[in-house]
Amino acid sequence: MIAPYEIRAVEHLGGHCLRLTFADGLVGDVDLSYRFAEPMGPVFEPLRDVGYFARVAVDPELGTIVWPNGADRVFPNNGDLVAECLAPLGHLRGSTTRRQ
Numbered sequence: 001m002i003a004p005y006e007i008r009a010v011e012h013l014g015g016h017c018l019r020l021t022f023a024d025g026l027v028g029d030v031d032l033s034y035r036f037a038e039p040m041g042p043v044f045e046p047l048r049d050v051g052y053f054a055r056v057a058v059d060p061e062l063g064t065i066v067w068p069n070g071a072d073r074v075f076p077n078n079g080d081l082v083a084e085c086l087a088p089l090g091h092l093r094g095s096t097t098r099r100q
Helices: 078-090
Strands: 007-014 019-022 026-031 058-059 064-066 094-100
Touching: 007 058, 078 094
Parallel strands: none
Antiparallel strands: 007 019, 019 026, 026 094, 058 064
16 A cells, blocks of 8 residues: 655755655645754755755655665655645645645
């Protein structure tokens, strides 16, 4: 069974912005730049660099986004990413969302 929050595709949009495609067809753009305003620990420090952040990929086994250094917990879980993508429906953060 496929969880609806599994991420199937990711596209770097520039800066710390990503377009995420979830298993249920939800496609949302999310700006994660605010996540780097505070110290996050050594595994996340490389992600502050936009060039390194752009190396994001989907781990097909985990159904989440990851980076080459093993960082995969920018959000505690994919449900938080879905909430971030749905935020525009509640007029939060200014991201965009649509279904494919």
